Amino acid sequence: DPGKDQSYFLHAVDRSALDDVTFPLGEAHKDWVREQARAAGLPNSDRPDSTGICFIGERRFDDFLATYLDVEPGPMITPEGAQVGQHRGLIHYTIGQRHGLGIGGGRGQPGKPWYVLAKDTRDNRLVVGQGSDHPWLFARGVVTEAPHWLIDPPAPPLRAQAQVRYRQQPVPCHVDPANEHLMVNFDEPVRAATPGQSLVLYDDALCLGGAIIARPVPDRAAEAPIEVSAAP
Template sequence: MSAMRTIVGMSGGVDSSVAALVLQEAGEPIAGLFMRNWAEDDSGDCRAEDDRRDAVAVCGRLGIPMHFRDFSSEYWSGVFAHFLDEYAAGRTPNPDVLCNREIKFKHFLDAAQELGAQYIATGHYARIARSGEGWKLLKAADRGKDQSYFLHQLGEDQLAATRFPLGELHKTKVREMARAANLPTHAKKDSTGICFIGERDFREFLGRYLPARPGPMRTPDGQPVGEHPGVFYFTLGQREGLNIGGRRGFAAAPWYVVGKDVARNVLYVDQGTDSPWLQSQSLDTQHVHWIAGSPPQRRFTCMAQTRYRQPDQDCEVTVADDGTVGVRFAQRQRAVTPGQSLVLYDGEVCLGGGVIASTDAPLEQLIREQAA
Protein backbone atom coordinates (compact mmCIF):
# COMPACT_ATOMS: atom_id res chain seq x y z
CA MET A 1 0.00 0.00 0.00
CA SER A 2 1.17 3.53 -0.75
CA ALA A 3 2.62 5.48 2.15
CA MET A 4 -0.09 8.04 1.50
CA ARG A 5 -3.53 7.32 0.04
CA THR A 6 -5.46 10.36 1.31
CA ILE A 7 -4.32 13.97 1.69
CA VAL A 8 -6.19 16.01 4.27
CA GLY A 9 -6.70 19.71 3.70
CA MET A 10 -5.28 21.10 6.95
CA SER A 11 -6.71 24.57 7.63
CA GLY A 12 -5.25 24.98 11.10
CA GLY A 13 -8.68 24.57 12.71
CA VAL A 14 -10.11 21.90 14.95
CA ASP A 15 -12.34 20.37 12.27
CA SER A 16 -9.59 19.53 9.78
CA SER A 17 -7.40 18.39 12.69
CA VAL A 18 -10.00 15.84 13.80
CA ALA A 19 -10.68 14.81 10.19
CA ALA A 20 -7.02 13.77 10.00
CA LEU A 21 -7.24 12.07 13.42
CA VAL A 22 -10.33 10.04 12.42
CA LEU A 23 -8.66 8.77 9.25
CA GLN A 24 -5.41 7.95 11.02
CA GLU A 25 -7.21 6.03 13.77
CA ALA A 26 -9.01 4.05 11.03
CA GLY A 27 -5.63 3.00 9.64
CA GLU A 28 -5.74 5.22 6.56
CA PRO A 29 -2.31 6.27 5.19
CA ILE A 30 -2.54 10.08 5.20
CA ALA A 31 -0.61 13.30 4.80
CA GLY A 32 -1.63 16.92 5.34
CA LEU A 33 -1.65 19.85 2.94
CA PHE A 34 -1.98 23.50 3.89
CA MET A 35 -3.43 25.83 1.25
CA ARG A 36 -2.41 29.47 1.13
CA ASN A 37 -5.39 31.06 -0.58
CA TRP A 38 -5.00 34.72 0.26
CA ALA A 39 -1.86 36.83 -0.18
CA GLU A 40 -0.94 38.62 3.04
CA ASP A 41 -1.48 42.37 3.16
CA ASP A 42 -0.05 44.96 5.51
CA SER A 43 -3.02 45.13 7.85
CA GLY A 44 -1.82 42.47 10.25
CA ASP A 45 -5.35 41.05 10.36
CA CYS A 46 -4.90 38.01 8.13
CA ARG A 47 -4.48 34.88 10.25
CA ALA A 48 -3.00 32.64 7.56
CA GLU A 49 0.43 32.40 9.19
CA ASP A 50 -1.09 31.49 12.57
CA ASP A 51 -3.25 28.88 10.84
CA ARG A 52 -0.22 27.47 9.00
CA ARG A 53 1.68 27.09 12.28
CA ASP A 54 -1.30 25.34 13.88
CA ALA A 55 -1.60 22.99 10.89
CA VAL A 56 2.10 22.13 11.14
CA ALA A 57 1.75 21.52 14.88
CA VAL A 58 -1.20 19.15 14.37
CA CYS A 59 0.64 17.19 11.67
CA GLY A 60 3.63 16.99 13.99
CA ARG A 61 1.45 15.71 16.80
CA LEU A 62 -0.06 13.05 14.51
CA GLY A 63 3.31 12.21 12.97
CA ILE A 64 2.18 12.68 9.37
CA PRO A 65 3.92 14.43 6.44
CA MET A 66 2.93 18.01 5.65
CA HIS A 67 2.74 19.69 2.23
CA PHE A 68 2.17 23.32 1.25
CA ARG A 69 0.61 24.87 -1.83
CA ASP A 70 0.08 28.54 -2.70
CA PHE A 71 -3.25 29.01 -4.50
CA SER A 72 -3.51 32.76 -3.89
CA SER A 73 -3.35 33.72 -7.58
CA GLU A 74 -5.95 31.07 -8.45
CA TYR A 75 -8.11 32.34 -5.59
CA TRP A 76 -7.86 35.92 -6.81
CA SER A 77 -8.88 35.08 -10.38
CA GLY A 78 -11.36 32.30 -9.60
CA VAL A 79 -13.06 33.64 -6.48
CA PHE A 80 -12.17 37.17 -5.41
CA ALA A 81 -12.52 38.91 -8.79
CA HIS A 82 -16.04 37.46 -9.09
CA PHE A 83 -16.77 38.54 -5.49
CA LEU A 84 -15.91 42.17 -6.35
CA ASP A 85 -17.84 42.12 -9.63
CA GLU A 86 -20.97 40.87 -7.86
CA TYR A 87 -20.79 43.48 -5.10
CA ALA A 88 -20.21 46.23 -7.67
CA ALA A 89 -23.39 45.08 -9.44
CA GLY A 90 -25.39 45.32 -6.21
CA ARG A 91 -25.61 41.58 -5.58
CA THR A 92 -24.41 39.68 -2.49
CA PRO A 93 -22.14 36.77 -3.51
CA ASN A 94 -21.15 33.74 -1.48
CA PRO A 95 -17.38 33.24 -1.90
CA ASP A 96 -17.34 30.00 0.14
CA VAL A 97 -19.32 28.23 -2.61
CA LEU A 98 -16.85 29.36 -5.28
CA CYS A 99 -13.85 28.59 -3.07
CA ASN A 100 -15.00 25.00 -2.70
CA ARG A 101 -15.63 24.57 -6.41
CA GLU A 102 -12.56 26.41 -7.73
CA ILE A 103 -9.92 25.85 -5.04
CA LYS A 104 -10.55 23.03 -2.58
CA PHE A 105 -12.16 20.53 -4.93
CA LYS A 106 -10.27 21.55 -8.05
CA HIS A 107 -6.74 22.88 -7.45
CA PHE A 108 -6.32 21.06 -4.12
CA LEU A 109 -7.65 17.82 -5.61
CA ASP A 110 -5.29 18.17 -8.59
CA ALA A 111 -2.33 18.84 -6.27
CA ALA A 112 -3.16 15.82 -4.11
CA GLN A 113 -3.34 13.54 -7.12
CA GLU A 114 -0.04 14.92 -8.43
CA LEU A 115 1.46 13.93 -5.08
CA GLY A 116 0.20 10.38 -5.60
CA ALA A 117 -2.94 10.39 -3.46
CA GLN A 118 -6.21 8.75 -4.49
CA TYR A 119 -8.41 10.84 -2.21
CA ILE A 120 -8.65 14.20 -0.50
CA ALA A 121 -10.35 14.77 2.84
CA THR A 122 -11.56 17.95 4.50
CA GLY A 123 -13.17 18.96 7.78
CA HIS A 124 -16.51 19.79 6.16
CA TYR A 125 -19.68 18.63 7.89
CA ALA A 126 -21.34 16.64 5.11
CA ARG A 127 -21.60 13.03 3.97
CA ILE A 128 -21.00 11.15 0.73
CA ALA A 129 -22.87 8.00 -0.27
CA ARG A 130 -22.47 5.64 -3.20
CA SER A 131 -25.65 5.15 -5.20
CA GLY A 132 -25.42 2.47 -7.87
CA GLU A 133 -22.79 3.72 -10.29
CA GLY A 134 -22.97 7.26 -8.93
CA TRP A 135 -22.33 9.32 -5.81
CA LYS A 136 -24.57 11.49 -3.66
CA LEU A 137 -23.91 14.42 -1.36
CA LEU A 138 -25.86 14.14 1.89
CA LYS A 139 -26.45 16.46 4.81
CA ALA A 140 -24.29 15.94 7.88
CA ALA A 141 -25.52 14.04 10.93
CA ASP A 142 -25.10 17.31 12.88
CA ARG A 143 -27.75 19.35 11.08
CA GLY A 144 -26.74 22.47 12.99
CA LYS A 145 -23.27 22.31 11.40
CA ASP A 146 -24.25 20.83 8.02
CA GLN A 147 -22.20 22.43 5.21
CA SER A 148 -23.72 20.73 2.17
CA TYR A 149 -25.10 24.18 1.23
CA PHE A 150 -21.54 25.31 0.44
CA LEU A 151 -20.71 22.08 -1.41
CA HIS A 152 -23.62 21.96 -3.86
CA GLN A 153 -21.40 22.83 -6.86
CA LEU A 154 -19.45 19.56 -6.61
CA GLY A 155 -19.92 16.79 -9.14
CA GLU A 156 -19.89 13.01 -8.82
CA ASP A 157 -16.25 12.72 -9.94
CA GLN A 158 -15.20 15.05 -7.14
CA LEU A 159 -17.35 13.25 -4.59
CA ALA A 160 -15.83 9.90 -5.64
CA ALA A 161 -12.37 11.25 -4.78
CA THR A 162 -13.39 12.97 -1.52
CA ARG A 163 -13.85 11.91 2.09
CA PHE A 164 -15.67 13.84 4.82
CA PRO A 165 -14.57 12.12 8.07
CA LEU A 166 -16.74 14.42 10.22
CA GLY A 167 -19.99 13.65 8.38
CA GLU A 168 -21.34 11.35 11.07
CA LEU A 169 -19.99 13.35 14.04
CA HIS A 170 -21.47 16.18 16.08
CA LYS A 171 -19.35 19.24 16.81
CA THR A 172 -19.29 18.56 20.55
CA LYS A 173 -17.82 15.11 19.85
CA VAL A 174 -15.21 16.65 17.53
CA ARG A 175 -14.05 18.98 20.31
CA GLU A 176 -13.93 16.08 22.77
CA MET A 177 -11.83 13.97 20.40
CA ALA A 178 -9.41 16.84 19.77
CA ARG A 179 -8.99 17.40 23.50
CA ALA A 180 -8.53 13.69 24.25
CA ALA A 181 -5.84 13.45 21.53
CA ASN A 182 -4.16 16.58 22.89
CA LEU A 183 -4.33 18.28 19.52
CA PRO A 184 -3.04 21.89 19.64
CA THR A 185 -6.25 23.16 18.03
CA HIS A 186 -8.70 21.52 20.46
CA ALA A 187 -9.82 24.84 21.99
CA LYS A 188 -9.26 27.06 18.95
CA LYS A 189 -12.18 29.33 18.15
CA ASP A 190 -14.07 28.53 14.94
CA SER A 191 -13.44 30.95 12.10
CA THR A 192 -16.45 33.02 11.08
CA GLY A 193 -17.34 35.28 8.19
CA ILE A 194 -15.55 35.51 4.88
CA CYS A 195 -12.14 33.86 4.98
CA PHE A 196 -10.09 36.63 3.38
CA ILE A 197 -11.64 39.38 5.53
CA GLY A 198 -11.22 37.67 8.88
CA GLU A 199 -11.85 39.93 11.86
CA ARG A 200 -11.58 43.14 9.83
CA ASP A 201 -14.38 45.62 9.34
CA PHE A 202 -16.20 44.50 6.18
CA ARG A 203 -16.98 47.99 4.89
CA GLU A 204 -13.41 49.18 5.37
CA PHE A 205 -12.07 46.10 3.57
CA LEU A 206 -14.47 46.35 0.65
CA GLY A 207 -13.76 50.08 0.38
CA ARG A 208 -10.19 49.28 -0.64
CA TYR A 209 -11.48 47.75 -3.85
CA LEU A 210 -14.84 49.48 -4.38
CA PRO A 211 -14.50 53.22 -3.58
CA ALA A 212 -17.31 54.80 -1.56
CA ARG A 213 -20.12 56.26 -3.64
CA PRO A 214 -22.51 58.03 -1.24
CA GLY A 215 -26.16 58.45 -2.13
CA PRO A 216 -29.63 58.83 -0.63
CA MET A 217 -31.45 56.43 1.65
CA ARG A 218 -35.18 56.49 1.06
CA THR A 219 -38.31 54.72 2.13
CA PRO A 220 -40.06 52.70 -0.61
CA ASP A 221 -42.48 55.62 -1.15
CA GLY A 222 -39.56 57.96 -1.75
CA GLN A 223 -39.15 59.82 1.56
CA PRO A 224 -35.49 60.67 2.33
CA VAL A 225 -34.24 59.35 5.69
CA GLY A 226 -30.47 59.62 5.39
CA GLU A 227 -27.40 59.01 3.25
CA HIS A 228 -25.55 55.77 2.55
CA PRO A 229 -21.79 55.37 1.82
CA GLY A 230 -22.38 52.96 -1.10
CA VAL A 231 -25.24 50.58 -1.92
CA PHE A 232 -22.83 47.66 -2.41
CA TYR A 233 -21.87 47.76 1.29
CA PHE A 234 -25.37 46.55 2.24
CA THR A 235 -27.46 43.43 1.76
CA LEU A 236 -31.20 42.83 1.92
CA GLY A 237 -32.57 42.48 5.44
CA GLN A 238 -29.51 44.16 6.98
CA ARG A 239 -30.13 46.25 10.08
CA GLU A 240 -26.63 47.20 11.23
CA GLY A 241 -24.73 50.21 9.95
CA LEU A 242 -27.64 52.29 8.67
CA ASN A 243 -27.20 55.03 11.30
CA ILE A 244 -30.65 56.47 10.71
CA GLY A 245 -31.59 57.13 14.33
CA GLY A 246 -34.88 58.70 15.37
CA ARG A 247 -36.85 60.39 12.58
CA ARG A 248 -39.76 62.77 13.03
CA GLY A 249 -42.93 61.25 11.66
CA PHE A 250 -41.67 57.68 11.95
CA ALA A 251 -42.14 55.12 14.72
CA ALA A 252 -39.22 54.31 17.02
CA ALA A 253 -38.70 50.94 15.31
CA PRO A 254 -35.52 49.53 13.73
CA TRP A 255 -34.80 50.11 10.04
CA TYR A 256 -33.86 47.40 7.53
CA VAL A 257 -32.49 47.43 3.99
CA VAL A 258 -35.34 46.44 1.65
CA GLY A 259 -33.94 47.31 -1.78
CA LYS A 260 -30.91 48.52 -3.76
CA ASP A 261 -31.11 50.54 -6.96
CA VAL A 262 -27.53 50.47 -8.22
CA ALA A 263 -28.24 52.48 -11.37
CA ARG A 264 -29.72 55.38 -9.38
CA ASN A 265 -27.46 54.79 -6.34
CA VAL A 266 -30.45 54.63 -3.97
CA LEU A 267 -30.66 52.44 -0.87
CA TYR A 268 -34.23 51.68 0.16
CA VAL A 269 -35.06 51.08 3.82
CA ASP A 270 -38.18 50.31 5.81
CA GLN A 271 -39.15 49.69 9.40
CA GLY A 272 -40.01 46.28 10.80
CA THR A 273 -38.26 42.95 10.41
CA ASP A 274 -41.29 41.57 8.51
CA SER A 275 -41.63 44.51 6.12
CA PRO A 276 -43.76 43.48 3.12
CA TRP A 277 -41.04 44.94 0.89
CA LEU A 278 -38.73 42.11 1.99
CA GLN A 279 -41.18 39.34 1.14
CA SER A 280 -41.12 37.19 -2.00
CA GLN A 281 -42.68 33.90 -3.05
CA SER A 282 -40.83 33.03 -6.24
CA LEU A 283 -37.37 33.39 -7.74
CA ASP A 284 -35.38 32.69 -10.86
CA THR A 285 -31.79 31.46 -10.90
CA GLN A 286 -28.77 31.55 -13.12
CA HIS A 287 -27.65 28.21 -14.61
CA VAL A 288 -28.13 25.43 -12.05
CA HIS A 289 -25.53 22.76 -11.31
CA TRP A 290 -26.97 19.27 -10.69
CA ILE A 291 -24.75 16.91 -8.69
CA ALA A 292 -26.12 13.92 -10.62
CA GLY A 293 -25.51 15.72 -13.92
CA SER A 294 -29.17 16.43 -14.68
CA PRO A 295 -32.35 17.41 -12.80
CA PRO A 296 -34.64 14.67 -11.46
CA GLN A 297 -37.47 15.98 -13.69
CA ARG A 298 -38.36 19.12 -15.61
CA ARG A 299 -40.91 19.98 -12.92
CA PHE A 300 -40.84 18.63 -9.37
CA THR A 301 -41.33 19.50 -5.72
CA CYS A 302 -38.53 19.43 -3.18
CA MET A 303 -37.00 21.45 -0.33
CA ALA A 304 -34.77 24.48 -0.71
CA GLN A 305 -32.50 26.83 1.20
CA THR A 306 -31.81 30.38 0.01
CA ARG A 307 -29.16 31.01 2.66
CA TYR A 308 -26.91 28.94 4.91
CA ARG A 309 -28.61 27.33 7.92
CA GLN A 310 -32.08 28.30 6.76
CA PRO A 311 -34.66 25.65 7.64
CA ASP A 312 -35.71 23.68 4.55
CA GLN A 313 -38.53 25.36 2.62
CA ASP A 314 -41.13 23.51 0.51
CA CYS A 315 -41.07 24.60 -3.12
CA GLU A 316 -41.91 23.67 -6.71
CA VAL A 317 -39.09 23.78 -9.26
CA THR A 318 -39.48 24.30 -13.00
CA VAL A 319 -36.37 23.70 -15.12
CA ALA A 320 -36.03 25.91 -18.20
CA ASP A 321 -34.42 24.90 -21.51
CA ASP A 322 -31.42 27.16 -20.83
CA GLY A 323 -30.54 25.38 -17.56
CA THR A 324 -31.95 28.02 -15.24
CA VAL A 325 -34.83 27.24 -12.87
CA GLY A 326 -37.90 29.00 -11.58
CA VAL A 327 -38.91 28.26 -8.00
CA ARG A 328 -42.19 28.96 -6.25
CA PHE A 329 -42.28 28.53 -2.48
CA ALA A 330 -45.20 27.21 -0.48
CA GLN A 331 -44.69 30.06 2.01
CA ARG A 332 -43.51 33.61 1.46
CA GLN A 333 -39.79 34.10 2.10
CA ARG A 334 -37.96 36.97 3.80
CA ALA A 335 -34.97 38.77 2.27
CA VAL A 336 -34.18 36.35 -0.55
CA THR A 337 -31.05 37.93 -1.97
CA PRO A 338 -29.81 37.94 -5.59
CA GLY A 339 -26.22 36.71 -5.70
CA GLN A 340 -26.74 34.19 -2.92
CA SER A 341 -27.18 30.49 -3.67
CA LEU A 342 -30.40 28.54 -3.95
CA VAL A 343 -29.66 24.95 -2.90
CA LEU A 344 -32.18 22.15 -3.50
CA TYR A 345 -32.71 19.03 -1.41
CA ASP A 346 -34.64 15.77 -1.59
CA GLY A 347 -34.72 14.87 2.10
CA GLU A 348 -31.09 14.60 3.17
CA VAL A 349 -29.80 14.39 -0.42
CA CYS A 350 -28.41 17.61 -1.91
CA LEU A 351 -29.55 17.81 -5.54
CA GLY A 352 -27.51 20.88 -6.52
CA GLY A 353 -28.19 24.57 -6.87
CA GLY A 354 -27.44 27.86 -8.53
CA VAL A 355 -27.08 31.59 -7.95
CA ILE A 356 -30.31 33.54 -7.37
CA ALA A 357 -30.82 35.98 -10.26
CA SER A 358 -34.09 37.69 -9.30
CA THR A 359 -37.19 37.43 -7.11
CA ASP A 360 -40.75 38.71 -7.16
CA ALA A 361 -40.15 40.97 -4.14
CA PRO A 362 -42.26 44.10 -4.85
CA LEU A 363 -39.43 46.65 -4.66
CA GLU A 364 -37.11 44.54 -6.80
CA GLN A 365 -39.84 44.34 -9.45
CA LEU A 366 -40.39 48.09 -9.26
CA ILE A 367 -36.68 48.84 -9.70
CA ARG A 368 -36.53 46.51 -12.71
CA GLU A 369 -39.53 48.21 -14.30
CA GLN A 370 -37.96 51.66 -13.80
CA ALA A 371 -34.74 50.45 -15.42
CA ALA A 372 -36.55 49.00 -18.45
Protein backbone atom coordinates in the same frame (compact mmCIF):
# COMPACT_ATOMS: atom_id res chain seq x y z
CA ASP B 1 -24.06 18.30 12.30
CA PRO B 2 -26.70 20.82 11.11
CA GLY B 3 -24.94 23.63 12.96
CA LYS B 4 -21.71 23.08 11.01
CA ASP B 5 -23.05 21.87 7.67
CA GLN B 6 -21.26 23.54 4.74
CA SER B 7 -23.29 22.14 1.84
CA TYR B 8 -24.85 25.57 1.21
CA PHE B 9 -21.40 26.82 0.17
CA LEU B 10 -20.29 23.60 -1.55
CA HIS B 11 -23.31 23.06 -3.79
CA ALA B 12 -21.41 24.37 -6.83
CA VAL B 13 -18.52 21.88 -6.56
CA ASP B 14 -18.05 19.97 -9.81
CA ARG B 15 -20.01 16.76 -9.55
CA SER B 16 -17.17 14.66 -10.94
CA ALA B 17 -14.85 15.86 -8.17
CA LEU B 18 -17.08 14.27 -5.56
CA ASP B 19 -16.50 10.78 -6.97
CA ASP B 20 -13.07 10.66 -5.34
CA VAL B 21 -13.81 12.58 -2.13
CA THR B 22 -14.45 11.11 1.29
CA PHE B 23 -15.53 12.98 4.40
CA PRO B 24 -14.38 10.93 7.40
CA LEU B 25 -16.09 13.32 9.83
CA GLY B 26 -19.13 13.89 7.65
CA GLU B 27 -21.53 12.17 10.05
CA ALA B 28 -19.90 13.47 13.24
CA HIS B 29 -21.02 16.37 15.42
CA LYS B 30 -18.48 18.99 16.46
CA ASP B 31 -18.90 18.29 20.18
CA TRP B 32 -18.07 14.61 19.62
CA VAL B 33 -15.01 15.52 17.55
CA ARG B 34 -13.77 17.79 20.34
CA GLU B 35 -14.25 14.99 22.87
CA GLN B 36 -12.19 12.62 20.73
CA ALA B 37 -9.47 15.23 20.26
CA ARG B 38 -9.40 15.94 23.98
CA ALA B 39 -9.14 12.24 24.81
CA ALA B 40 -6.26 11.91 22.35
CA GLY B 41 -4.44 14.83 23.99
CA LEU B 42 -4.47 17.06 20.92
CA PRO B 43 -3.41 20.62 21.82
CA ASN B 44 -6.09 22.23 19.65
CA SER B 45 -9.01 20.30 21.15
CA ASP B 46 -10.44 23.41 22.84
CA ARG B 47 -9.44 26.00 20.26
CA PRO B 48 -12.32 28.42 19.58
CA ASP B 49 -14.26 27.95 16.37
CA SER B 50 -13.23 30.10 13.42
CA THR B 51 -16.23 31.78 11.82
CA GLY B 52 -14.64 34.61 9.82
CA ILE B 53 -13.32 34.72 6.27
CA CYS B 54 -9.82 33.36 6.61
CA PHE B 55 -8.20 35.08 3.62
CA ILE B 56 -9.00 38.69 4.62
CA GLY B 57 -7.16 38.58 7.93
CA GLU B 58 -8.11 41.04 10.67
CA ARG B 59 -9.67 43.59 8.31
CA ARG B 60 -13.34 44.51 8.40
CA PHE B 61 -15.22 42.90 5.53
CA ASP B 62 -16.42 46.34 4.38
CA ASP B 63 -12.82 47.53 4.12
CA PHE B 64 -11.85 44.41 2.17
CA LEU B 65 -14.61 44.98 -0.39
CA ALA B 66 -13.80 48.68 -0.73
CA THR B 67 -10.26 47.73 -1.79
CA TYR B 68 -11.58 46.09 -4.95
CA LEU B 69 -14.94 47.75 -5.64
CA ASP B 70 -16.02 51.32 -6.26
CA VAL B 71 -17.92 52.80 -3.33
CA GLU B 72 -20.27 55.67 -4.14
CA PRO B 73 -22.61 57.19 -1.54
CA GLY B 74 -26.18 57.86 -2.57
CA PRO B 75 -29.74 58.46 -1.40
CA MET B 76 -31.58 56.23 1.04
CA ILE B 77 -35.27 56.21 0.08
CA THR B 78 -38.58 54.60 1.04
CA PRO B 79 -40.65 52.54 -1.42
CA GLU B 80 -42.75 55.68 -1.94
CA GLY B 81 -39.67 57.61 -3.07
CA ALA B 82 -39.14 59.82 0.00
CA GLN B 83 -35.48 60.34 0.90
CA VAL B 84 -34.74 59.55 4.56
CA GLY B 85 -30.95 59.56 4.58
CA GLN B 86 -27.70 58.84 2.75
CA HIS B 87 -26.07 55.45 2.29
CA ARG B 88 -22.28 54.88 2.33
CA GLY B 89 -22.21 52.76 -0.82
CA LEU B 90 -24.45 49.84 -1.79
CA ILE B 91 -21.74 47.25 -1.16
CA HIS B 92 -22.01 47.96 2.58
CA TYR B 93 -25.61 46.72 2.84
CA THR B 94 -27.56 43.52 2.42
CA ILE B 95 -31.27 42.82 2.08
CA GLY B 96 -32.92 42.51 5.48
CA GLN B 97 -30.15 44.40 7.29
CA ARG B 98 -31.28 46.41 10.30
CA HIS B 99 -28.18 47.74 12.05
CA GLY B 100 -25.83 50.40 10.74
CA LEU B 101 -28.33 52.36 8.65
CA GLY B 102 -27.91 55.59 10.62
CA ILE B 103 -31.61 56.47 10.67
CA GLY B 104 -33.95 56.19 13.64
CA GLY B 105 -37.60 55.29 13.96
CA GLY B 106 -38.47 58.94 14.55
CA ARG B 107 -38.13 59.66 10.83
CA GLY B 108 -41.19 57.56 10.08
CA GLN B 109 -43.21 55.50 12.51
CA PRO B 110 -41.60 56.07 15.94
CA GLY B 111 -40.31 52.90 17.54
CA LYS B 112 -40.33 50.81 14.36
CA PRO B 113 -36.81 49.91 13.18
CA TRP B 114 -35.69 50.40 9.59
CA TYR B 115 -34.61 47.56 7.31
CA VAL B 116 -32.92 47.36 3.92
CA LEU B 117 -35.60 46.33 1.40
CA ALA B 118 -33.79 46.59 -1.93
CA LYS B 119 -30.69 47.92 -3.67
CA ASP B 120 -31.27 49.95 -6.81
CA THR B 121 -27.98 49.43 -8.61
CA ARG B 122 -28.92 51.46 -11.68
CA ASP B 123 -29.61 54.70 -9.80
CA ASN B 124 -27.44 53.92 -6.75
CA ARG B 125 -30.36 54.09 -4.32
CA LEU B 126 -30.88 52.09 -1.15
CA VAL B 127 -34.54 51.33 -0.48
CA VAL B 128 -35.47 51.06 3.21
CA GLY B 129 -38.69 50.53 5.13
CA GLN B 130 -39.92 50.12 8.68
CA GLY B 131 -40.85 46.88 10.38
CA SER B 132 -39.49 43.34 10.20
CA ASP B 133 -42.76 42.31 8.52
CA HIS B 134 -42.55 44.85 5.69
CA PRO B 135 -44.04 43.26 2.52
CA TRP B 136 -40.95 44.12 0.48
CA LEU B 137 -38.85 41.80 2.65
CA PHE B 138 -40.71 38.69 1.51
CA ALA B 139 -40.72 36.73 -1.74
CA ARG B 140 -43.14 34.02 -2.83
CA GLY B 141 -40.57 32.74 -5.29
CA VAL B 142 -37.33 33.48 -7.13
CA VAL B 143 -36.00 33.30 -10.66
CA THR B 144 -32.49 31.90 -10.72
CA GLU B 145 -29.70 31.52 -13.25
CA ALA B 146 -26.67 29.26 -13.72
CA PRO B 147 -28.20 26.13 -12.15
CA HIS B 148 -25.71 23.48 -11.05
CA TRP B 149 -26.84 19.96 -10.22
CA LEU B 150 -25.18 17.35 -8.03
CA ILE B 151 -27.69 14.82 -9.36
CA ASP B 152 -28.90 14.11 -12.89
CA PRO B 153 -30.93 17.18 -13.91
CA PRO B 154 -34.47 16.38 -12.78
CA ALA B 155 -37.54 16.52 -14.98
CA PRO B 156 -40.21 18.98 -13.89
CA PRO B 157 -42.05 19.24 -11.67
CA LEU B 158 -39.60 18.88 -8.77
CA ARG B 159 -40.52 19.10 -5.11
CA ALA B 160 -37.63 20.05 -2.84
CA GLN B 161 -36.62 22.26 0.08
CA ALA B 162 -34.91 25.57 -0.66
CA GLN B 163 -32.38 27.54 1.35
CA VAL B 164 -31.58 31.14 0.31
CA ARG B 165 -28.93 31.88 2.94
CA TYR B 166 -26.64 29.99 5.29
CA ARG B 167 -28.37 28.41 8.29
CA GLN B 168 -31.81 29.40 7.09
CA GLN B 169 -34.45 26.75 7.78
CA PRO B 170 -35.12 25.14 4.36
CA VAL B 171 -38.58 25.89 2.95
CA PRO B 172 -40.61 23.42 0.84
CA CYS B 173 -40.85 24.56 -2.74
CA HIS B 174 -41.83 23.68 -6.30
CA VAL B 175 -39.01 23.90 -8.86
CA ASP B 176 -39.59 24.33 -12.59
CA PRO B 177 -36.36 24.00 -14.64
CA ALA B 178 -36.54 26.17 -17.77
CA ASN B 179 -33.51 26.32 -20.07
CA GLU B 180 -30.72 28.10 -18.18
CA HIS B 181 -33.02 29.24 -15.40
CA LEU B 182 -35.00 27.80 -12.53
CA MET B 183 -38.36 29.15 -11.40
CA VAL B 184 -38.73 28.35 -7.70
CA ASN B 185 -42.06 28.88 -5.93
CA PHE B 186 -42.02 28.64 -2.14
CA ASP B 187 -44.85 27.05 -0.17
CA GLU B 188 -44.66 30.04 2.18
CA PRO B 189 -43.05 33.47 1.68
CA VAL B 190 -39.31 33.62 2.28
CA ARG B 191 -37.57 36.59 3.87
CA ALA B 192 -34.61 38.41 2.29
CA ALA B 193 -34.14 36.41 -0.91
CA THR B 194 -31.25 38.44 -2.30
CA PRO B 195 -30.11 38.73 -5.96
CA GLY B 196 -26.58 37.40 -6.40
CA GLN B 197 -26.78 34.97 -3.49
CA SER B 198 -27.17 31.22 -3.80
CA LEU B 199 -30.39 29.27 -3.64
CA VAL B 200 -29.58 25.67 -2.67
CA LEU B 201 -32.00 22.77 -3.05
CA TYR B 202 -32.30 19.76 -0.77
CA ASP B 203 -34.17 16.49 -0.52
CA ASP B 204 -34.12 16.28 3.27
CA ALA B 205 -30.36 16.01 4.08
CA LEU B 206 -29.30 15.40 0.45
CA CYS B 207 -27.99 18.47 -1.39
CA LEU B 208 -29.39 18.36 -4.94
CA GLY B 209 -27.59 21.43 -6.27
CA GLY B 210 -28.34 25.10 -6.54
CA ALA B 211 -28.35 28.28 -8.58
CA ILE B 212 -27.81 32.03 -8.30
CA ILE B 213 -30.80 34.19 -7.44
CA ALA B 214 -31.44 36.59 -10.32
CA ARG B 215 -34.52 38.26 -8.88
CA PRO B 216 -37.17 37.60 -6.25
CA VAL B 217 -40.85 37.29 -7.10
CA PRO B 218 -42.35 39.74 -4.59
CA ASP B 219 -44.96 38.91 -2.02
CA ARG B 220 -46.07 42.52 -1.72
CA ALA B 221 -49.36 43.95 -0.59
CA ALA B 222 -49.14 46.52 -3.40
CA GLU B 223 -46.77 47.28 -6.22
CA ALA B 224 -44.14 49.90 -5.50
CA PRO B 225 -44.59 53.48 -6.74
CA ILE B 226 -40.89 53.50 -7.65
CA GLU B 227 -39.01 51.31 -10.10
CA VAL B 228 -36.06 49.40 -8.67
CA SER B 229 -33.29 47.89 -10.78
CA ALA B 230 -31.39 45.19 -8.90
CA ALA B 231 -28.89 43.83 -11.38
CA PRO B 232 -26.59 41.12 -9.95
